[in-house]
Amino acid sequence: MKSVVLILSIFGLLGSFSAQAGYEVGEVVNDFSLKNIDGNQVSLSDYGDAKGVIVVFTCNHCPYAKLYEDRIIELHKTYSAQGYPVIAINPNDPEKVPEDSYENMKKRAKKKGYPFVYLFDDTQNVAKDFGATRTPHVFLLEKAKVKYKVAYIGAIDNNPQSAESADQFYVSDAIASLDSDQPVKVTNTKAVGCTIKWK
Amino acid sequence: MLGSSEQTRVIHIPMFKTSLCSLLIVFLLSVVSSSFGQVKVLSFEEFERQHLNAEGDTLFVINFWATWCRPCVAELPYFLEAEEEFSSDEFKLLLVSLDFKTDLDLKVKPFLEKKGIGSEVVLLDDLDYNSWIDKVSEEWSGAIPATLFLNPEKGIYIFKEGEYEKEILLNQIRQLL
Structure with missing residues (x-):
């Protein structure tokens, strides 16, 4: 009995480690289903017609998420027509940051006129599966037959303070590569951001 | 000659001390202010x-x-x-x-x-x-x-x-x- 417990706990540990590590570029992404701000459940598998999806872990309160908010809106406006819509996901625990509650997500989306879905990861399992660590944190997914796999992980561009001052556009460049069947040149970038507020 | 130079020295040493003191005060003040404001x-x-x-x-x-x-x-x-x-x-x-x-x-x-x-x-x-x-x-x-x-x-x-x-x-x- 003891050994069973031991084995289970080892598997438990391994499970938690692998969950923390998250997806790497090239890996296939599991389907997920989360509640949108309109009350409807949205799944990755709903995006059957898309060529890819720009998954952005973001939130209401983080100053860096706010700085990128207009750029995320622009990404969706530019790329959803080309087959790459944005799926925004708030993974923060509202107990820790009340500003990131589901009700406040609705308010924020309405105020800014989000053209994309804004989903609430209330169990934080999706953020853990992805290995998201901060907001904003982008995972560009490309359609691989039926499933989606990760094509790029990181920042939107290389200047949080001002979109005009950025001179590297990681997400746009990656989409351009995918769209022309070229390998994505920069597949991982790092950026300062707010920690995800875990439960 | 010798006497006058000695006299000069006597006069100058306290002045030197005073200026050294004020320099030290200025230096200390700048250190204190830099650690808070800079x-x-x-x-x-x-x-x-x-x-x-x-x-x-x-x-x-x-x-x-x-x-x-x-x-x-x-x-x-x-x-x-x-x-x-x-x-x-x-x-x-x-x-x-x-x-x-x-x-x-x-x-x-x-x-x-x-x-x-x-x-x-x-x-x-x-x-x-x-x-x-x-x-x-x-x-x-x-x-x-x-x-x-x-x-x-x-x-x-x-x-x-x-x-x-x-x-x-x-x-x-x-x-x-």
């Missing part, structure tokens, strides 16, 4: 040369924070307590603000003043994060707070992303001293 703005290269590549048998605790980052602000008092508790020969705290340079006078300096923080603070002015985050640590995703424990002579280079609780931080430092 925040050096560093490029990554300067930060790397001056701090990441520092030498000696001292535990350098380098905390990456920003005025806008709530968990950073929440854990700052623990770092200040550590600075009080441990001697300055074996322990040195550096607070690295990742606020924008344009917020230095608007946010960072007023924040430090309000909190009465006299620790060494630098502002790391390089927004092209992807170009340098890995040079601090490959374990760092970029989220803050983040802390680096560094003792060049003992070969200690420990990085942690995330917020510290008070006792865990103090124990970590005790272990490394």
Whole structure:
């Protein structure tokens, strides 16, 4: 009995480690289903017609998420027509940051006129599966037959303070590569951001 | 001739002492004011040369924070307590603000003043994060707070992303001293 417990706990540990590590570029992404701000459940598998999806872990309160908010809106406006819509996901625990509650997500989306879905990861399992660590944190997914796999992980561009001052556009460049069947040149970038507020 | 030069010396020595004294006072005042009001703005290269590549048998605790980052602000008092508790020969705290340079006078300096923080603070002015985050640590995703424990002579280079609780931080430092 003891050994069973031991084995289970080892598997438990391994499970938690692998969950923390998250997806790497090239890996296939599991389907997920989360509640949108309109009350409807949205799944990755709903995006059957898309060529890819720009998954952005973001939130209401983080100053860096706010700085990128207009750029995320622009990404969706530019790329959803080309087959790459944005799926925004708030993974923060509202107990820790009340500003990131589901009700406040609705308010924020309405105020800014989000053209994309804004989903609430209330169990934080999706953020853990992805290995998201901060907001904003982008995972560009490309359609691989039926499933989606990760094509790029990181920042939107290389200047949080001002979109005009950025001179590297990681997400746009990656989409351009995918769209022309070229390998994505920069597949991982790092950026300062707010920690995800875990439960 | 000899007498007059001796006389000159007698007259000049106290004057010299006075000017030395006032110089010392000016110097001390500038040291005190700089420790409270001054925040050096560093490029990554300067930060790397001056701090990441520092030498000696001292535990350098380098905390990456920003005025806008709530968990950073929440854990700052623990770092200040550590600075009080441990001697300055074996322990040195550096607070690295990742606020924008344009917020230095608007946010960072007023924040430090309000909190009465006299620790060494630098502002790391390089927004092209992807170009340098890995040079601090490959374990760092970029989220803050983040802390680096560094003792060049003992070969200690420990990085942690995330917020510290008070006792865990103090124990970590005790272990490394």
